[in-house]
Amino acid sequence: MSRKKETDYTLIVMLAVVAVIIASLTIGMISAMKNRRVAEPGTTPEQTVVVTDAPTDAPTNIPTDAPMEVPTSTPEPTPESTPEPTPPPPTPTPTPKPTNTPAPTATPKPTATPTPKPTATSSAHISATPAPLPVINLKHKGDPTDKMIAFTFDDGPNGLENGSTKTLLDGLRERNIKVTFFIKGMELDTHPYHKTLLKMAYDDGHLIGNHTYSHLNLKRMSEQEVFKEINKTNDIIEQITGERPVFLRAPGGAFREDMMAAVGMINVKWGPFDIGDSTGDWKKSHPNATTQDFEDYLVNAIVSKAQDGDIILMHDIIMTSVRAALRAMDILKEKGFRFVTVDELLLRNANENQTLSTTYIYTFMRQGDTRGLVDKK
Numbered sequence: 304m305s306r307k308k309e310t311d312y313t314l315i316v317m318l319a320v321v322a323v324i325i326a327s328l329t330i331g332m333i334s335a336m337k338n339r340r341v342a343e344p345g346t347t348p349e350q351t352v353v354v355t356d357a358p359t360d361a362p363t364n365i366p367t368d369a370p371m372e373v374p375t376s377t378p379e380p381t382p383e384s385t386p387e388p389t390p391p392p393p394t395p396t397p398t399p400k401p402t403n404t405p406a407p408t409a410t411p412k413p414t415a416t417p418t419p420k421p422t423a424t425s426s427a428h429i430s431a432t433p434a435p436l437p438v439i440n441l442k443h444k445g446d447p448t449d450k451m452i453a454f455t456f457d458d459g460p461n462g463l464e465n466g467s468t469k470t471l472l473d474g475l476r477e478r479n480i481k482v483t484f485f486i487k488g489m490e491l492d493t494h495p496y497h498k499t500l501l502k503m504a505y506d507d508g509h510l511i512g513n514h515t516y517s518h519l520n521l522k523r524m525s526e527q528e529v530f531k532e533i534n535k536t537n538d539i540i541e542q543i544t545g546e547r548p549v550f551l552r553a554p555g556g557a558f559r560e561d562m563m564a565a566v567g568m569i570n571v572k573w574g575p576f577d578i579g580d581s582t583g584d585w586k587k588s589h590p591n592a593t594t595q596d597f598e599d600y601l602v603n604a605i606v607s608k609a610q611d612g613d614i615i616l617m618h619d620i621i622m623t624s625v626r627a628a629l630r631a632m633d634i635l636k637e638k639g640f641r642f643v644t645v646d647e648l649l650l651r652n653a654n655e656n657q658t659l660s661t662t663y664i665y666t667f668m669r670q671g672d673t674r675g676l677v678d679k680k
């Protein structure tokens with residue numbers, strides 16, 4: 304009797320223990336599921352941005368903010384793009400009108416938002432989703448058969464009221480010359496006046512392009528970092544000017560070609576010659592950089608080499624370059640050149656159904672060239 308009772312008790316106790324175990328397991332599972340559900344959407348942990356050292360391959364005596372174009376700068380004209388491809392110039396239409404009427408559709412976002420991916424660094428999945436071709440609202444349009452040159456200025460805006468960018472803007476306004484600025488996003492955050500300079504440049508009719516945010520080598524970055532570098536700068540520029548850039552110049556011309564379609568901007572390098580060859584205008588630490596000699600040297604380098612269709616790379620962060628550029632413009636004007644923004648130069652030979660490709664790297668555009676022109680649809 305008492306033994307049976309004992310057994311019963313033992314049984315009851317065991318059952319109770321089992322029940323408790325099952326209950327606690329169930330509770331554990333439920334709360335684990337709950338946690339996971341909470342963690343899933345949107346909580347992708349911030350990708351740690353690998354702060355690569357500024358990959359300046361430039362000689363060590365160059366200050367760190369020296370433009371990166373330098374080392375890689377020798378433009379590599381593609382075989383078919385070398386000297387003068389001379390198809391007959393297109394017959395000039397009597398009334399020059401913009402070849403690119405803006406599409407009726409709302410302006411598509413020029414850059415694709417990267418879909419968050421679980422892994423950050425693999426480049427295997429940038430793939431598919433090419434961004435739609437950007438709509439290019441031509442800033443200016445003149446006679447495409449003119450002898451034309453596009454001056455481009457990188458790494459700014461820089462300086463204050465008497466600084467180099469402001470001096471350039473004043474000089475361009477006096478001459479009624481339009482150029483293209485490739486803006487380094489970070490500069491806009493270093494001083495409020497830099498934003499004013501950008502607005503001034505935009506209002507003066509210059510074309511504003513993107514030169515990334517931090518001016519690092521895009522080829523050494525993950526796709527997420529590349530998108531961030533480009534989009535951040537596009538966002539700031541758009542806030543200030545109201546217009547989202549379409550043209551991009553990668554620092555040093557180093558761009559991840561596997562990402563071009565997805566980024567969806569027009570890539571512009573420079574060419575076919577590089578100012579001063581080994582003595583680029585960026586060399587502000589050059590022994591002669593602040594002397595008249597160096598300025599003269601730059602003026603001569605530009606004037607002696609410039610041809611119709613060239614894209615000339617200079618830096619508005621350096622006063623010597625700014626002065627040299629303005630002087631060179633005066634001489635080139637005498638020689639019959641017209642100064643255009645990059646959009647006009649690159650679209651000079653396009654018909655109204657054509658536009659620029661997001662997967663071609665533009666270096667210069669002679670009369671009659673059709674390289675890099677694609678159908679709009």
Ligand SMILES: [Zn+2]
Nearest residue numbers: 370371457458
């Ligand atoms: Zn640069």
